[in-house]
Amino acid sequence: MKKNLCGYTRSEIEQLLTELGKKTFHGRQLYKWMYKNLVFDFEEMTDLSKDIRAVLSESYRISLPAIANRQKSGDGTEKFLFELDDGQYVESVLIPDDNSGRMTLCVSSQVGCALGCEFCATGRMGFIRDLTIGEIIAQPMTMRKLYGENAFDNMVFMGMGEPLLNYDNVMAAIDILTDSLGMMLGAKRITISTSGVARGIRKLANSGSKVKLAISLHASNNKLRRRLMPIANSYKLPDLMDAIKTWTSVYARRVTFEYILFKGVNDSKEHALELAKLIKGIPCKINLLSYNLVEGLDFERPSDEEVDAFAKILYPRAPAVTVRKSRGKDIDAACGQLAGRKNKS
Ligand code: SF4
Structure with missing residues (x-):
């Protein structure tokens, strides 16, 4: 071949x-x-x-992986299932933002994921393998092939897998993405979203790369975080916060904290106050998101009112707080729902 x-x-x-x-x-x-x-x-x-x-x-x-399935949500979100050369599947999602009119492409970095977050469909697959540079870059290339140069404005490594555990391939793909002879996407339009691999964040801080950083935090203390995200056993909150502070000070940039609210688990007034204390002094923005149901998991979604109440306690204790709407729920394309299943429709 x-x-x-x-x-x-x-x-x-x-x-x-x-x-x-x-x-x-x-x-x-x-x-x-x-x-x-x-x-x-x-x-x-x-x-x-x-x-x-x-x-x-x-x-x-020169070829791109085949698109095995394509689904479009009522809200305009579009999910793509790619079949890789060895028969594995990964997903990418194009997500429109109604307010700004911008399109964000959410890409995968691994087949499955080793980190086993309790609320995540990908985590339940276990780790299968890292994506190659080609399999990562093929995702934005496919979107541009389909929809032209303006297919997406921003790209985020928030699909299947933990990007900082496939560091070299992710960074090499970013080099091609940002290269003036390559895909010419501004580094500031790219976000690496990590579950908290402190070692990788420090590496990123030393790399000189201008990409943005987002942290899936989801807990205001380590005990709670360990319950939701086993990675907190390896990288405890003080270590993680220290790595984040290194990154924010090296680049003089703010970090984004993603915080999914699980009803009755991490959404109380005390949690909001504890979270405000945890991020104090860190230049940041907090994105609040209500949990998206995953088949077979027991977590529940708080109501919109409960999410708003949490946000009101946080702001202005935290410098910026946004309540994010879930997109693509009807096609299982929302955060934590990607499972790389074939022909699920
Ligand atoms: S949330 Fe991210 S890091 Fe956690 S299991 Fe899912 S893909 Fe892995």
Whole structure:
């Protein structure tokens, strides 16, 4: 089978072309055709000579994973199920924002997830494998192929998997995404959302990458967090908060805390006050979200009034608080509902 070039970094493509006896700038041309122009047929790469095109066609291909299923929610959210070369499935979601008119693409970074958060459908699958650079970058490439250059405005690593546990591939995909010869998406339009891998946050702080950071916090103390998210056994809250402070001070940016409210679990007045105390002094925004039901799990959703009451206690104790509406609930595309199931409709 011909080797798929999708996912090759700029330097890997340049190296490949030099190995084929060509110049590095030929590599840059090919890279641009693939990621910027989304042209996958070597014959259409008109500024490459005929012999280069022939050599490439003989041993290589450029292809994206097949879309195994596509579902559109009544609110405009669209979920895509990709079938990968080894028969595994991952999901991406395009989420419109009614207020700003912007579109956010939520992408996956792993097949399944090792972290087993109690409320998450992906966590119940267990960890299967990391996505390759190609499988990550193929998600935004597919959206642009389908909907053109403005298919999405922002991209967030909040789909299946923990992006900071697939750090190298996620960062390499971000390099292609932000490259001026690649997909040319501003780093500030990309968010890495983590369940709290403190070591990865520190690495990100040292990387120089300008991407945004979001933390799935969901608890105001470590005991509660351990109950909801086993990762709190490895990275305790003081360690996590310390890593976050390092990131916010290195980039002088604010971090986003995601806090899903579970009825009767983490949604009391005391929890709101404790949460305000926990994040005190950290430049941040808190996104509150009501739990999205997952089949087979016992958690309940608080009412909209209860969520608003929680928000009112938090603000202005916390610098910015937003209540986020769930999107795509009717197609199981909301936060925590992605399970990579085939043909669930
Ligand atoms: S919420 Fe995120 S980190 Fe937790 S199990 Fe689900 S995919 Fe993994």
